[in-house]
Amino acid sequence: MSTSVLQNEECQVARCTFEQWKAPLQWAAYEKWDLGHNDHYCFYHTDPDGFFVGFVNGQPVASISCVRYGDHYAHMGHYLAEPNQRGKGYGLKTWEYFLKFFDDFVLALDGMPEQTENYAKWGFTTYYKNFRFSGQIRQQLLEDYPINNKHISTINSTMLPGIYEYDFQCMGLRREKFLQHWFTYEDNTGYVYQTPAGIQGLLGIRPSTDGYRLGPIYSDNEEIANSLVITALKSLPDNSRVTVDIAERSHSLIALLIKLGMSEIFYTNRMYRGTPPTGTPEKIKAIASLELG
Template identity: 40%
Template sequence: MMDIVKNKTETSNSVWHVEHATLAEWQAVMAWAKDEGWDMGLGDANAFFEVDDQGFFIGYLGKEPVAAMSIVNYSSSFSFLGHYLVSPTYRGQGYGLKLCQSAFAHGGDRCMGLDGMPAQVDNYAKWGFAGGRNNLRMVGQVQQDYHCPDYIELVQAADIDDIVAYDKSCTGIDRSALLKHWFIGETRYGFICRTGQEVTGIVGVRQSQDGYRVGPLFANTPDLVEPLFVAALSAVPQGRQVTLDVPEKADPTLIKLAEKHGFESIFHTLRMYRGEPPKEQEHKVWCIASLELG
């Protein structure tokens, strides 16, 4: 590991220092996330590290990890902040702020996005973040066998370039590094809808720490949301929990649909940006991929 902080701070117990994390070292952070009920997707960390393997930071007291943060650079103009966690034993002692002071430099002057917990919004505002669209964390249990509609197809490797282009048209960000293995792999599935050769909707579903996660779900029109959602549920065994993060917007199609299928909102986060936000086509974004990388 490479120590990225030159001036280590002595504490009464040990030395505070911040280091880049490897994928193996990041598993401790994934365990913290599970304890917090974040329900991370299995294999998500592998996909995250494909985007920017230098964007993951852990703050240590001696050899003990006490705080974590990721600032992942998608491009020369955009990055995303996530995984902001402090071990419960060390909360309220300023270690999260110390970590931010070290890690923020990685994003440089890029626009930076995040999906933050409400309790941290004031801190984010101090760091220059603004905005505040709600994402509702919705959770439910598959109570029946679902069948994928005939015109919705399982994503194949040959579809990925088209999906990356469609994703960019929806989010305003090139997420090719994140998405190249997002929809295909062990316990990971994707479904795609086309009109002729044109992609008109996509949805991903993958196994998670507590069940399954749905996301992203993008669709050109509201009438495609239900068949894509049903396609995702068709990949989930009956009785398993499903989690999704739904932007709260003027059209509540997915929120109402999820509620109809027995889902309920258990908390919300806020999408915020520092700098000029990417040009998202919000009307096509029905469910985000993850709270950690947008």
């Protein structure tokens, strides 16, 4: 881990420890980001060197994460400032510091529309939208959606090699460190759709600040995606709030969520600096996290 520190006037920026990262998590809760209970563990386990905080007089004032998948690709997130320290340029200083470590990387982020022009100034290009849908799920409505569970099972650790390969097929990059815990850590759960021909879909679900979060959702077709979603939702207590960041191309799944009482609350733009990885994006129905892709 690099120990170099940038000092800009009164703001010092450096890579931070797991303990120091608790402050940005509190800012995210203040912003109602509805992070999963175990997300911070999975984030930090994936790349402990990917977390940056700006400090003023030893107190955290701004943050950003940039988690590496391999030697040439990283996903950005957690671009935040402490609520009482905004408008002072600390976020920009933190941004400028972290960026110098990633000159040779393809960078991805999921940015709010109002920030798109700012990101474009740094070389980022918009490729598609992810819509955040959220709502309380009534189990009574799910009774209208009987499914055949013959090919759906809960993900366990023995399945992870196959999960890694299917994720690689969909994403076009290796994410073993991230996926190692995402579906199985504590009360995180995953479902896989698998036939003798192999894995044809998977879904993650985890408890969050406001209820439950779905993601990622991958599938070879919309019918499989819908079956995985219904299976996951039927496992929850009645009237649970569920949130998912769903790709704009997932028309059938969006229609299903609306029928179940969920609605769009905002959208983000998936942006890349550099050439995006070559996967099968049509299989990506919903992302795992705005912070990790």
